[in-house]
Amino acid sequence: MKLEFSLKYLLLSIAIFLVEVLIxxxxxxxxxxxxxxGDVIVxxxxxTLIKSFFKTDHNEKLILGILxxxxLVExxxxxxxxxxxGFREGSLMYIIIGNSFSWIDILCYAAGCMMMFFLIKIKDFSFYGTR
Known part of the structure; x- marks a missing residue:
C-alpha cells in the first residue's frame, strides 16, 4: 500500500457515509x-475510505482484510x-463498537465484501480505470 490521496474515493466515502446516516x-x-x-454498506x-488515502494493487487482499x-468487531x-x-450506552464509541453480536451481521459483512469483490472485478471499482 502506498499513501496517495484520491478525491474521487473520498467523495464516494462521504456519499456512502451520508447513506449510512440516513439509514x-x-x-x-x-x-x-x-x-x-446498513451492515452490507458499511x-x-x-x-472507499481506505482507498481515499491509500493506493493498492491488491484490492482482493484489502477486501479480505476488511472482512x-x-x-473481529462483531x-x-x-x-x-x-x-x-467504559463507554456509556448511547455514546459515539459505544455505537461504533456496537453492543450485540449477531450471526446475521457476519453474513451481511460477507455479502458486502462479496459485492465489493464483484464490483472491482467488473470495473476495478476505480472510476473507469483512473486509480
Missing part, C-alpha cells in the same frame, strides 16, 4: 434497511467490549 436516522423504522442493508464505506476486521460485541472499556 440510521430516517429509515430506522424499516427493519430490513436498518438491520441488514464494509463498502471502509473500502476479517468486520468479523465478535468483540459478543464479549460486550464497549461496556468493559
Amino acid at each position: 440510521a436516522t430516517r429509515l430506522k423504522d424499516i427493519f430490513f434497511v436498518r438491520a441488514y442493508l 464494509v463498502m464505506l471502509i473500502y 476479517f476486521f468486520s468479523f 465478535f468483540t460485541q459478543y464479549f460486550s467490549i464497549a461496556e468493559k472499556l
